Amino acid sequence: MGNHLRSDASNPCWAIVPAAGIGTRMRSDLPKQYLRLRGKTLLEHTLERLLAIPDLAGVVLALSPTDPYWEQLPLAGNVRIAVVDGGSERSRSVLNALNYLTLQAEAEDWILVHDAARPCITPSAIASLRRHTANHPVGGILGVPVGDTLKRVGPRNVILDTCDRRGLWQAQTPQLFRYQLLHQCLARALGQGEVVTDEASAMELAGYQPLMVEGRTDNIKVTRPEDLALAEAILQRQEQH
Ligand SMILES: Nc1ccn([C@@H]2O[C@H](COP(=O)(O)OP(=O)(O)OP(=O)(O)O)[C@@H](O)[C@H]2O)c(=O)n1
Numbered sequence: 001m002g003n004h005l006r007s008d009a010s011n012p013c014w015a016i017v018p019a020a021g022i023g024t025r026m027r028s029d030l031p032k033q034y035l036r037l038r039g040k041t042l043l044e045h046t047l048e049r050l051l052a053i054p055d056l057a058g059v060v061l062a063l064s065p066t067d068p069y070w071e072q073l074p075l076a077g078n079v080r081i082a083v084v085d086g087g088s089e090r091s092r093s094v095l096n097a098l099n100y101l102t103l104q105a106e107a108e109d110w111i112l113v114h115d116a117a118r119p120c121i122t123p124s125a126i127a128s129l130r131r132h133t134a135n136h137p138v139g140g141i142l143g144v145p146v147g148d149t150l151k152r153v154g155p156r157n158v159i160l161d162t163c164d165r166r167g168l169w170q171a172q173t174p175q176l177f178r179y180q181l182l183h184q185c186l187a188r189a190l191g192q193g194e195v196v197t198d199e200a201s202a203m204e205l206a207g208y209q210p211l212m213v214e215g216r217t218d219n220i221k222v223t224r225p226e227d228l229a230l231a232e233a234i235l236q237r238q239e240q241h
């Protein structure tokens with residue numbers, strides 16, 4: 001597996017899918033990426049949408065080294081998907097995938113990192129991110145402006161103050177950056193012991209200013225039990241259009 005991940009296209013796009021989490025907040029017996037909606041696992045929904053990207057060079061999937069579920073899925077036989085070991089944190093799973101691509105990706109190839117837990121991503125949103133970043137010197141991410149009033153909460157759930165939400169956005173994935181720059185910035189941030197919850201923050205720590213591209217609020221990250229019914233409704237509506 002993995003030796004099919006060659007690409008002859010100029011600056012193609014590789015997808016990295018961090019899928020090595022255990023889904024603590026989901027409180028499920030199964031890691032949430034293997035929960036089924038509309039007859040497929042979240043992971044399958046996500047992978048199918050990424051595999052449909054026209055100039056996709058391949059997918060690098062980061063799984064728990066002890067993941068017993070992946071091999072049971074039909075997609076496990078897909079030669080465009082290479083599997084690497086995930087790490088202790090999402091960022092380390094992504095770094096492992098970037099390390100794997102050292103011999104496959106060119107410096108200027110695009111890397112699109114997308115959470116397995118975001119199965120509702122649409123081709124049009126992916127295309128919008130790619131269109132807006134095509135000539136951007138750094139790259140960018142999908143996100144949405146914060147829609148709720150934000151509170152800072154202290155001990156005993158006492159509200160300390162209200163945050164000025166002007167200019168605040170919720171970051172999503174996909175996050176799209178050039179291979180060499182992302183690899184360097186993420187490796188440096190983790191090497192310096194920084195807490196990195198998304199790829200853009202590693203770029204920011206290095207002094208770069210990624211682009212924020214407005215996406216959709218229905219590109220949800222399935223995190224808690226109540227997210228499942230919402231994701232199912234979104235997927236159903238997408239099937240009908
Ligand atoms: N060590 C980790 C932790 C998370 N992820 C992946 O990163 C994505 C976003 O992370 P999150 O929603 O936090 O998933 P979990 O870490 O599984 O959830 P929790 O924090 O509730 O345990 C998920 O697709 C998850 O599988 C990963 O690849 N490696």
Ligand SMILES: C[C@](O)(CO)[C@H](O)COP(=O)(O)O
Binds near residue numbers: 221
């Ligand atoms: C990458 C991400 O989806 C952007 O919002 C988010 O940071 C992942 O968060 P988590 O802490 O791994 O759930």
